[in-house]
Amino acid sequence: MTGSTVELKAKDFASDQEVRWCPGCGDYAILKAVQRTLPGLGVPKENFVFVSGIGCSSRFPYYMSTYGFHTIHGRGPAIATGVKVANPELDVWLITGDGDALSIGGNHLIHLLRRNVNLQVLLFNNEIYGLTKGQYSPTSKRGTRSPTSPRGSVEHPLSAGWLAMGAGAHFVARSIDTAKELTTVLTRAHEHKGTSLVEILQNCIVFNDGVFEAVTDRATAADRQIHVEHGKPLVFGKEKNLGLKLKAGSLTVEVVTIGGNGITTDDIMVHNEKDKVLAALLLGMEAPEFPVALGVIYCDPAPTYEQMLYEQVREESPTLDSLLNRGQTWEVV
Amino acid sequence: MTTQKQRETVETVVIRFAGDSGDGMQLTGNQFTVSTALSGNDLATFPDYPAEIRAPVGTTFGVSSFQIHFGSHDILTPGDSVDVLVAMNPAALKVNLDTLKVGGLIVADADSFTDRNLSKAGYDSNPLVDGTVAPYQLLELEVSRFTLEAVAELKLSKKDGLRCKNFWTLGLLMWMFDRPRDPVHEWINKKFAKREDLARANTAALNAGHIYGETAELSGVTGYSVAPAEVAPGTYKTITGTEGLAQGLVVGARAAETEVVFASYPITPASPVLHYLADLKEYGVMTFQAEDEIAAACVAIGASFAGKLGITSSSGPGIALKGEAIGLAVSTELPMIIINAQRAGPSTGMPTKAEQADLLQALHGRNGESPIAVLAAATPSDSFEVAIEAVRIATHYMTPVMLMTDSYLVNAAEPWLLPNADDLPSFPAPKATETEGFHPFKRDERGVRPWAVPGTPGLEHRIGGLEKGFDSGNISYDPTNHQQMTDARAAKIEAIADDIPKQTVDSGPQTGKLVVVGWGSTHGSIKTAVARAQEEGLEVSHVHIRYLSPLPRNLEAVLKGFDKVLVSEMNSGQLLSMLRARYLIPAVGHNRVTGQLIRVDDLVNQIRNVLEETK
Ligand code: SF4
Numbered sequence: 040m041t042g043s044t045v046e047l048k049a050k051d052f053a054s055d056q057e058v059r060w061c062p063g064c065g066d067y068a069i070l071k072a073v074q075r076t077l078p079g080l081g082v083p084k085e086n087f088v089f090v091s092g093i094g095c096s097s098r099f100p101y102y103m104s105t106y107g108f109h110t111i112h113g114r115g116p117a118i119a120t121g122v123k124v125a126n127p128e129l130d131v132w133l134i135t136g137d138g139d140a141l142s143i144g145g146n147h148l149i150h151l152l153r154r155n156v157n158l159q160v161l162l163f164n165n166e167i168y169g170l171t172k173g174q175y176s177p178t179s180k181r182g183t184r185s186p187t188s189p190r191g192s193v194e195h196p197l198s199a200g201w202l203a204m205g206a207g208a209h210f211v212a213r214s215i216d217t218a219k220e221l222t223t224v225l226t227r228a229h230e231h232k233g234t235s236l237v238e239i240l241q242n243c244i245v246f247n248d249g250v251f252e253a254v255t256d257r258a259t260a261a262d263r264q265i266h267v268e269h270g271k272p273l274v275f276g277k278e279k280n281l282g283l284k285l286k287a288g289s290l291t292v293e294v295v296t297i298g299g300n301g302i303t304t305d306d307i308m309v310h311n312e313k314d315k316v317l318a319a320l321l322l323g324m325e326a327p328e329f330p331v332a333l334g335v336i337y338c339d340p341a342p343t344y345e346q347m348l349y350e351q352v353r354e355e356s357p358t359l360d361s362l363l364n365r366g367q368t369w370e371v372v
Numbered sequence: 373m374t375t376q377k378q379r380e381t382v383e384t385v386v387i388r389f390a391g392d393s394g395d396g397m398q399l400t401g402n403q404f405t406v407s408t409a410l411s412g413n414d415l416a417t418f419p420d421y422p423a424e425i426r427a428p429v430g431t432t433f434g435v436s437s438f439q440i441h442f443g444s445h446d447i448l449t450p451g452d453s454v455d456v457l458v459a460m461n462p463a464a465l466k467v468n469l470d471t472l473k474v475g476g477l478i479v480a481d482a483d484s485f486t487d488r489n490l491s492k493a494g495y496d497s498n499p500l501v502d503g504t505v506a507p508y509q510l511l512e513l514e515v516s517r518f519t520l521e522a523v524a525e526l527k528l529s530k531k532d533g534l535r536c537k538n539f540w541t542l543g544l545l546m547w548m549f550d551r552p553r554d555p556v557h558e559w560i561n562k563k564f565a566k567r568e569d570l571a572r573a574n575t576a577a578l579n580a581g582h583i584y585g586e587t588a589e590l591s592g593v594t595g596y597s598v599a600p601a602e603v604a605p606g607t608y609k610t611i612t613g614t615e616g617l618a619q620g621l622v623v624g625a626r627a628a629e630t631e632v633v634f635a636s637y638p639i640t641p642a643s644p645v646l647h648y649l650a651d652l653k654e655y656g657v658m659t660f661q662a663e664d665e666i667a668a669a670c671v672a673i674g675a676s677f678a679g680k681l682g683i684t685s686s687s688g689p690g691i692a693l694k695g696e697a698i699g700l701a702v703s704t705e706l707p708m709i710i711i712n713a714q715r716a717g718p719s720t721g722m723p724t725k726a727e728q729a730d731l732l733q734a735l736h737g738r739n740g741e742s743p744i745a746v747l748a749a750a751t752p753s754d755s756f757e758v759a760i761e762a763v764r765i766a767t768h769y770m771t772p773v774m775l776m777t778d779s780y781l782v783n784a785a786e787p788w789l790l791p792n793a794d795d796l797p798s799f800p801a802p803k804a805t806e807t808e809g810f811h812p813f814k815r816d817e818r819g820v821r822p823w824a825v826p827g828t829p830g831l832e833h834r835i836g837g838l839e840k841g842f843d844s845g846n847i848s849y850d851p852t853n854h855q856q857m858t859d860a861r862a863a864k865i866e867a868i869a870d871d872i873p874k875q876t877v878d879s880g881p882q883t884g885k886l887v888v889v890g891w892g893s894t895h896g897s898i899k900t901a902v903a904r905a906q907e908e909g910l911e912v913s914h915v916h917i918r919y920l921s922p923l924p925r926n927l928e929a930v931l932k933g934f935d936k937v938l939v940s941e942m943n944s945g946q947l948l949s950m951l952r953a954r955y956l957i958p959a960v961g962h963n964r965v966t967g968q969l970i971r972v973d974d975l976v977n978q979i980r981n982v983l984e985e986t987k
Contacts, residue, residue, distance in 0.1 A: 054834070056846065085829040090674070100834050101847065106826040108677055109836025110670070111700050117667035121674020121682060122826070124658055125633050129678060129826050147670075150663035352653045359623055360793045362655060367555065368609040368790065369410050 065216030065241035096163035113144025116151035131158035149206035173246035200322030282307035384443030386451035391460030401438025412600025415442035418450035430492035448896030462493035483516035522580035536577035543581025620759025631656035633675030642713035665690035669697035679825035685711035725967030726780035750895035767801035875924035880913025883933030901975035
């Protein structure tokens, strides 16, 4: 028996299966980050359950040595919900991608978020269909050329963060496949009781290489990323001299330089995880005009689905007789 | 005390209460049913609701009916045709007149046959006077006026007063068939505990209707008595197909020592099972109203993976949507029950009407070779038994089980002898704990894989819809392995045949000239038709198939014991083609797709014809 009490290391969470993602795929880094995160969560190994749908990312459970369920396209949220309804003690992680979660499984994702089932959703967003060989996805930018859009896609992309907010999510975070902070974000997601959505910008080296380069390129990253932290001013840039400020007389943000035009640190907005409107503003920021918001953008806990469900159980196990005798009965002698 | 008129004794009666949706016909029918059950008669009932939620008053599509067939011997169907038709308005008469036997009795509320109501029902002239009802007996009563008179002293509004019409009619019918009024009084007092005035008004109307029957000279109607049927002693209640299923699932889960997660999306006619179970959390049932049919199936599968019994329910269109998920349960070999309440199709079809045209969908409606177990319920009480059986098979064979019922059966009701708590089955479903040599697809001698549940230390494993290696459970694309796994999945379902009762002959000789074969809710109609043919001296037997996958091992031998096989179904020949293909027998079909049960007289004719041909 692999005792629940044994202290676990990252490698204890690696399965014996050979990892089959393309060399250089961002998925590898995410897998490592998850394996590094789990030992510190204080959860018995046998209680972890990784559920996925279909797609490159959804191979994930096979590479974990935990319980895992590789399900069908888009339906991971529903299967994961079933697991939690049956046994709320289990620690469920849903692995999904932009096609799986936002296209074929969009309906299930919004209802998962709305119900606030206590589990973590890791949404690997690579803005492309990898497994089916490179078709544009619901998050692909307009004009994306792909086998199904040789003249450029004519669809507007979906924002995972905004969708989540609209669905009533209580935890929305964003990170990058290779980012060091990913483990911190994952830990926060796990701490949060309710559905935690973590959008992970993931590079598909084969079909969409460099799609996030404007954000992730080391040379410019400091100016293109803003790492938000609750209670701290929304500043970024190599010199930490750039900040976000509400535009006077509007509900839009602007990037300002601290020290320029009489702007001081006091003019810079302070991040508040519980502020829904701020979360929407941060989630809507796109490079290059704005830095892309990373970290825990929104976290405002509410009762979870399974908690409320089980609270409705009135008494312990009545006898079956009481069920069978319900309604009007009569005796024949 | 009024003089007691001489009652005529009859063996069986079919009454149809029909009125506007707002006339309370379901309630009236249900109260009549309870009294009839308490009178010791056997009975079968069927409510016939309008498809529209709130149809305009007085229209034909707003007519709501309730049919009860009761008698002093075995009653197996709600009856092909009606002896007494209660028509609370012209529309009710119009919709139901063709169900009435020639010479049958119409009880009509004359007050509602106004010009306005006649035209709403589409009558150019009053059918009560223009000869339309000449072939029948007519009891034309001023029900509205009598009711208002009966409740006059309670000073209700006219509207509230007229609401008591159905109780006046119920009172009259209770006199006519000598039913006890006590249970209705009890019910009224409970129901209107907070509105004493309404309780008194309804009671007054009920009693007034009864007194009217006792005292008035009703031309040609003397009152009838129906002797109690011979039934086994014990505690009874009436049970619908829905209640049978729901209670069977709870009892089955207890027997398997597991709990239920019942995930469903509302759809006619399956939703009532979800409604019933939604209030049974204390009994180990968690219900989940999913965002769609697919999610419902997937929540059930997730629950089964996590160690409870996942159940989903739907009707044809929803079953189609669940197909992919059911395939996942086949591939991952998880227990699952799918309640399939068939309705008339294709597409949206006729949601409130019955059909058996989803048998082949149930058996084969998934991609790949994906065998599952399929059972069908025959009657409301059989629904209870079949539900328990579905739980047993699902949990002991790690397989989806599709449980077939239909629009008719979920709403139909009959008296049910309550089982003794001590006689309830027990079949604990084992969960894996042994880590030594474990792999998730390691089969036992029956070919069944272990139920290894997350939370169990040392059994961490991955499953999914990709093909698995026979020896390891790991993903495999090996050609011989795929053949082996395909065979293993099929063999596992076939193995269930060793663990189910042998096929029996329901009635008639074990071998002979002709057997009528059926499945599902047509059981009562077929049994009645076969009995009638036998009374005519015809040599005919009845075989009812409960287990449609796998079929009982001896079914072939049973069928081959007859010269002719006639398969009667509410479809175009689905079981028929199965039996012909599988056993190479020249079976013929009796197929009706009308949205209604097989008619007894129609099937009797067919039996005669087939026997005629063999002469
Ligand atoms: S196709 Fe793209 S996303 Fe898929 S494994 Fe290869 S690199 Fe990764």
